[in-house]
Amino acid sequence: MDTVWILVAEAARARILSCQGRACRDLKELEALVHSESQARGRDLTSDRPGRSWANTAGDGRHAMAEPTDPAAYELVRFAREVVKRLDAAHHQGSFKHLVVVAAPAFLGALRDAMDRPLAQTVRAEVAKNVVKIEDPEKLRAYLPDFIY
Numbered sequence: 105m106d107t108v109w110i111l112v113a114e115a116a117r118a119r120i121l122s123c124q125g126r127a128c129r130d131l132k133e134l135e136a137l138v139h140s141e142s143q144a145r146g147r148d149l150t151s152d153r154p155g156r157s158w159a160n161t162a163g164d165g166r167h168a169m170a171e172p173t174d175p176a177a178y179e180l181v182r183f184a185r186e187v188v189k190r191l192d193a194a195h196h197q198g199s200f201k202h203l204v205v206v207a208a209p210a211f212l213g214a215l216r217d218a219m220d221r222p223l224a225q226t227v228r229a230e231v232a233k234n235v236v237k238i239e240d241p242e243k244l245r246a247y248l249p250d251f252i253y
Contacts, residue, residue: 108228108252109134109200111191112244113215114208114236115180116140118187121241122200126251131241137190139183184214192223202253203227206244208234228253 108128110121118137123130194200203223207215209232216224229249238244 106201106253107199108202108204109191109194110204110206110244110248111187111215112206112236112238113187113211114234115176115183115211117236118183119236120190121244123252126253128204128245128248128252131245133241137183137187139179139186141179141182180211181214181218184211185218188215188218188223192220195223195226201226204229204231204248204252206231206233206235206247208232208236 106125108123108125110123110128110131112119112121116139118139120134120136121131122134123132191203195203203226205212205215205227207230212230212232219227229252231247233247235244235247238247
């Protein structure tokens with residue numbers, strides 16, 4: 105029987121669950137990952153105020169320089185890479201054969217971007233829903249396809 109891993113994730117939290125076979129019965133949680141930086145406010149993630157610059161070389165007006173990237177978006181991408189790194193290591197060890205991803209829509213896109221081809225080929229289904237707070241495996245099972253592969 106083939107092992108199926110289910111990743112349930114959002115920008116600040118991810119859970120990895122496991123089940124066996126096409127029908128994915130006996131769903132059980134293997135581990136949880138938490139990224140506290142994703143829960144912080146943008147101003148708490150940066151060290152200081154943005155710098156200031158002259159509006160032009162001849163003028164005397166000054167303005168604040170914009171942040172090069174949004175700190176919250178950066179942390180989302182960083183956590184997505186961390187989760188994918190964990191999945192990739194498990195895939196290379198042979199811990200699972202099929203993967204189902206249930207994630208908040210923005211985080212799902214970040215996960216897709218971070219996956220390499222071998223890991224992406226194990227994905228059998230994607231669900232763009234934020235259900236990471238649902239603890240009961242039976243309630244979570246209702247969001248998954250009837251047959252995984």
